[in-house]
């Protein structure tokens with residue numbers, strides 16, 4: 001059997017490589033700690049689980065859901081956008097439930113990208129933006145996210161001919177993998193750029209609620225006129241510890257919402273209505289739950305930063321996400337560093353190169369382990385002589 005060309009064009013899935021290396025080491029009986037994957041390690045917030053118990057017993061929830069999400073879920077999502085950002089949205093025209101944002105992110109490319117079209121994607125970045133462009137037959141142009149620019153792309157550096165051929169741009173703040181944040185002024189520049197070149201601006205807000213030290217992340221839809229060009233992708237996964245539930249929403253430009261809805265309508269049949277009911281509870285959840293979760297990540301961040309500082313890293317506390325993005329030991333490549341981490345310290349961290357060419361020279365730490373385990377990793381690094 002011959003596979004499609006599109007499958008041959010994409011690099012191996014980043015975490016498949018990591019999983020293989022871990023399995024190899026574990027098969028040799030080595031005790032490995034993984035700071036690799038961005039999957040919350042604590043349970044789904046209790047009020048959501050309680051609602052799920054009720055919702056699953058309701059036979060009305062057992063049939064196919066409406067293709068764009070239940071009315072209850074969409075209305076609650078709109079009310080949340082209003083409460084959280086002051087953004088008004090129409091629950092029928094400007095709101096769409098998704099099966100977790102990865103699904104919607106991948107599918108939006110099918111709605112806008114044809115052969116010969118370009119997309120503008122961040123590098124380093126979530127690998128789906130690049131790969132879904134390739135699946136759609138398009139060409140991704142990588143916008144470098146550089147440390148000296150606070151990991152924000154410089155729109156002035158995008159060649160005019162590429163901008164003219166681009167159909168879609170992805171931004172992701174708070175950012176995976178760098179932990180960087182963007183302000184409204186930056187979003188305004190992005191909206192202006194996308195209006196100028198008639199580009200759909202897609203904002204991935206997977207980490208919108210995972211913020212520290214009093215910082216609150218803005219929405220691109222707060223920029224005046226943003227709805228003319230922008231879609232925003234939200235996910236329950238990281239905010240409420242719901243990665244396995246597969247639920248979230250997309251909102252913004254009505255034409256784009258409709259287009260994505262048409263693609264989805266032909267590919268999937270939505271998230272189980274009981275899950276949408278349970279996810280609706282998240283929109284009104286007591287803020288204490290989110291604050292406690294963020295406090296937990298903030299403590300882990302502080303422990304990790306203190307540890308890395310002791311090993312010679314000079315790092316600034318990140319304001320958001322459960323990631324630290326750090327340069328590898330001077331003189332090493334990302335690959336050499338993560339291999340040394342695995343083989344000598346028995347700690348798994350992904351190579352920055354897995355997030356794109358501009359990730360070379362970095363590695364990512366996911367704070368998805370408790371403080372004792374993070375301290376243990378630092379000790380192991382110390383014992384293995386790994387320093388900045």
Ligand SMILES: *Cc1c(COP(=O)(O)O)cnc(C)c1O
Pocket residue numbers: 038099100101102103126172176204206234235236237238243247248
């Ligand atoms: C985790 C993540 C997502 C996808 O989350 P879902 O579980 O599919 O909702 C999207 N974008 C980024 C940047 C992520 O890190």
